[in-house]
Amino acid sequence: MARLPYLEKSDLRPEDQDLLTREITLHKVLVNSPGAARAFGTLGQYIRHGATLDPRLREMAILQIGWLARSAYEWSHHVKIGYDFGVTDADIEAIKAESRGEASTLEPLARLVLKAAREIHAGPGIANETFAALRAALDGAGIVDLTVTASFYCAVVRVLASLEVDVEESYMPYLRKHPFPA
Structure with a gap:
């Protein structure tokens, strides 16, 4: 059970009820602070x-963070x-394998994105070698979007x-x- 109450639209001021357009438990707990929920949602909407x-x-990077x-x-x-x-079931199994340091059948860019997400999760950020490889594969916007996505989802899981x-x-x-391993 969540540590704060799950709020409903009826618990919110009329101007904040749009924060529960998607009535998922994460949103229902975040609206305990409508300002924080709105800021959180703005970045989430940009990423999506x-x-x-x-x-x-993007989804594979998020899954990598969720798995770790x-x-x-x-x-x-x-x-x-x-x-x-x-994302396929084979991709999901590959995320698990890559997380264990095992080879997968993923294409090189997907493996690189997962590696960057793992490095962001471990902190403090993307290693120089990985960043250089990303520069060869993605433009600046793609690198920033990957970095913001993985970093944001590190915050989300916390x-x-x-x-x-x-x-x-x-x-x-x-x-x-x-499932996660036992």
Whole structure:
């Protein structure tokens, strides 16, 4: 159970009710601070709808962060979302393999994006060698969008863990299909 209440639209001022257009538990807990929820949502919307990074690669970077953080919420949500953007079950299995340091059948750019996401997650940021390889593969906007995406989702998984946000039942099949190791 979350550490703060899940609020409903009726709990909010009329001008803040749009913050619960998607009534997921993360949003329902974030609206305990409407200003923070709005700022959080603005960056999230840019990443989803405005970033130049290929959407499949974006989702794979987010999944990499969710896997490393063992964030059931983030992982389950982005397995579902990833499917909408071309992520396959084979891609998901490759993320797990790459996380263990094993080779995968992913194309070189996808492996590079996952490596950058792992380095961002581990901190303090992308290593020089990885950055040089990204410069050869992506333009400046793509590199910034990848960096912002992975960094933002590092923050997201920490928010989820700190507030103990529950995974909605409708996302549990994705967690059962692709569980974390015991």
